Amino acid sequence: METNLISVDDFCGHYKVATDFVTSLEEYGLVKTKLVNKAVFIDADDLTGLERYIRLYKELEINLEGLHAVSHLLGQLELLQNKIASLKNEISYYKQLH
Amino acid sequence: MEYIDYYKVLEIKKDSSTDDIKKAYRKLARKYHPDLNPNNEEANKKFQQINEANEVLSDPEKRKKYDRYGKDWQHADQFDAQQQRQSQGRGRSGGGFSGFGGDDFSDFFSSMFGGGGSRSSSRSPFKGQDYSSELSLNLIDAYTTHKQTLTVNGKQVRITIPAGVENGQKIKLTGYGAPGPNNGPAGDLYISFNISEHPKFKRKGNDIHIQEEVDLYTAILGGEKIIETLNGKVKLTIPPGTQPDTTLRLKGKGFPIYKKENLFGDLYVKWQVKLPTKLNTQQKELFEQLSKL
The missing domain is CATH 2.60.260.20 (Urease metallochaperone UreE, N-terminal domain)
Structure with missing residues (x-):
């Protein structure tokens, strides 16, 4: 599968954050970087998540430990929301049958 | 157009200090920030309200105007004229968030302060929520x-x-x-x-596995059987002496391969030899004769 990579330096420059921030996020397992020709990149698919961490960090002053906890809880929330959506779809499927 | 009590929105008293406003705003923003409330329209609306309240109350000029004309905003133009005579070009002191959907300022806000708030020009575009x-x-x-x-x-x-x-x-x-x-x-x-799983067709990757029953006599003597596949019926030849659990592969009769046109997995048919359970006297005698041959 083809992936688009974004340089961490470019990303940090654009969002005015230190590259250490991305390194710390990686240490907490919140983002994965790739090393290509000695330059560090992030996957374009991870961009939305990374932008969210920056907003939470800058705007709500949530520290890295907090981001880690938030990420875990948002994951749980997504699972529950998916489960609800799936059950709703199932209900509408059975309603159509009757 | 409805009057909005910004103090109520931020859950603070009318005489709250700038610090109190900031604290109240941050507290509520942590609760209703869209990043923390995915797929929650209500939280998004609430976040816009507290953003708007903060936009007004954290700016001394806007707060003054709001306190004076809040419930009677139709006369706010007079206030503007008065202010213009005094001074112009004061910057914004709100310190609000980049926000989400921040263009949705209430009609009340637009009527009193015009446009969508001073911060709109500095807001950067975000990719929408997945x-x-x-x-x-x-x-x-x-x-x-x-x-x-x-x-x-x-x-x-x-x-x-x-x-x-x-x-x-x-x-x-x-x-x-x-x-x-x-x-x-x-x-x-x-x-x-x-x-969901199918009671008959079991999928393993792109292959389909099924079990078909064959009676004892056909298994021993050979014969033919028509079976159902996912794309129609197929007549299979059962060779004489077919053993229980013998598996037959039908190439290209399995599941379609994802995004590969006209390519299919295989169908595996396992023969389940069905033994007779109730033999009549004659059958029993014949089996006995057979066993002695």
């Missing part, structure tokens, strides 16, 4: 390319499901997520498939 949904299919549905309509966040989305999708597989529909705030690109829609 949505995710799960779609339940049965195996027969997943066998053919077909269209389905599903409801995501109250909107009907019609999608084409390619034949051969797997259980748990996730597909991304770019741009089908929430609209991007501040003219940012729309988010994406992720759909994961939940494919």
